[in-house]
């Protein structure tokens with residue numbers, strides 16, 4: 176649930192204050208002056224006209240005229256000042272709100288579960304949008320305040336002339352306000368409802384324009400199909416918005432006509448009253464300006480009320496993300512994650528991704544002793560990568576526990592735990608950054624430390640490749656962006672092969688060597704046999720004496736592990752050294768023989 180309007184308004188006000196207290200106060204002052212300027216002009220005009228229409232020029236005429244000129248100047252200058260101040264405040268608001276949002280996504284949600292929850296993803300998208308729309312939120316709110324000040328000023332003035340007429344003008348504006356509240360609430364709901372369709376639309380658009388999908392889209396001829404899906408989603412969003420616009424048109428059109436009729440009636444009354452001597456000429460001028468201004472201010476008030484209301488409802492998603500329950504409980508006083516002395520142990524670990532999902536692990540007990548190289552094997556979907564994610568505490572076990580030197584991971588700060596782990600994930604990242612950054616991101620303390628980066632790349636066997644790139648390690652490993660220096664160069668950026676990317680991922684892990692636990696999830700799956708043997712030798716050397724967990728489908732790469740664990744149907748089906756498992760003649764032996772027979776066949 177998004178927080179209520181008041182909470183959102185408080186959060187927005189706090190964000191604006193945090194963005195810049197000075198600008199906020201300055202903006203308030205300018206807006207108040209801008210709100211009062213039209214009222215001052217109308218009153219000064221009335222007084223001038225009355226003076227001129229009465230006894231002629233009086234002693235106060237000169238100061239009144241000067242006042243009118245100053246008010247005119249202010250009326251001309253204030254909007255520009257207000258607009259600049261508002262935009263600047265809006266920009267700073269956006270920076271602050273964006274910073275807080277992304278700080279929350281990395282520091283508050285320490286696991287992965289939130290990012291697999293479509294409702295949360297929709298909320299994140301709206302939160303991001305509303306953080307980026309700081310200018311609209313800030314200026315909408317202040318336009319509202321300014322319209323309210325103008326309104327109060329003119330209502331006060333009209334009350335002096337005709338309380339009845341004032342009430343009628345106000346009453347004509349009230350339904351608009353009520354309608355706006357309803358419409359804006361509906362608009363905010365619509366934004367949330369349309370979230371999935373918009374995200375799918377984005378997804379299809381991305382597929383149609385991304386290089387990653389281009390091969391399959393072309394070969395399978397799926398472009399028309401994807402375009403159709405995209406347009407279908409777009410059509411759905413448009414239809415919902417059109418219904419909303421029509422609703423708005425119908426209700427607002429009628430209300431505007433009502434307002435115009437009231438203004439016309441009031442004007443007739445004022446002219447007739449002046450004819451009968453009940454009002455002065457100045458009064459009529461004040462009345463005409465007053466009615467038009469009250470209606471103008473009411474329209475502005477209603478309009479900015481609607482948009483501010485909607486902006487605040489949207490900003491509610493920002494506030495909701497910032498205050499959402501963390502996905503992983505972290506104790507107030509976490510136990511320090513010390514250097515691994517004895518080992519990591521999974522004790523009767525059961526896990527499913529949510530209550531609706533099937534069990535993936537069903538009572539896995541496993542010990543990774545310090546200094547040992549443990550290999551995890553099993554068929555596709557056996558739960559190997561899931562186990563890795565639990566070891567990094569991206570999720571907590573549904574039942575059972577994982578212990579680091581006897582301490583439950585739940586009692587530790589996940590960031591401190593992860594500091595002690597190095598990993599290559601099966602679905603490792605290709606960052607659209609330079610080669611150096613792609614390696615350094617494994618350990619940011621190495622940013623700018625060229626020798627460390629080169630050494631890690633050397634260990635992963637990718638140094639020669641990276642050094643030979645057009646700009647060496649500074650070459651961008653993407654054709655999606657260009658660096659400032661390469662702006663004019665159509666050849667900017669390079670594309671690495673799958674195996675080269677795999678080595679870069681390995682270099683990131685090697686940059687973190689010396690950590691207590693090294694996890695290698697399919698580190699050589701994309702490599703040619705020679706490269707695989709070489710990477711295997713390198714990882715083995717790195718794992719020597721280090722505590723490591725290696726997942727691989729290529730059983731020749733795990734045969735020298737201290738312990739091989741076979742995972743099947745969510746439990747440990749076999750465990751032991753290579754020779755023990757071969758002697759036991761179970762799944763491992765069968766798979767090993769299958770693979771080696773394949774190689775022998777190929778060699779014949």
Ligand SMILES: Nc1ncnc2c1ncn2[C@@H]1O[C@H](COP(=O)(O)OP(=O)(O)OP(=O)(O)O)[C@@H](O)[C@H]1O
Pocket residue numbers: 291528532535553554555556557558559560561562601
């Ligand atoms: N985020 C997720 N949400 C729901 N189910 C998931 C998620 N990630 C994985 N699964 C499911 O968990 C099961 C185990 O997946 P996992 O990736 O751990 O298998 P694996 O042994 O590493 O397989 P492979 O050898 O193919 O890499 C699969 O059935 C998969 O569909």
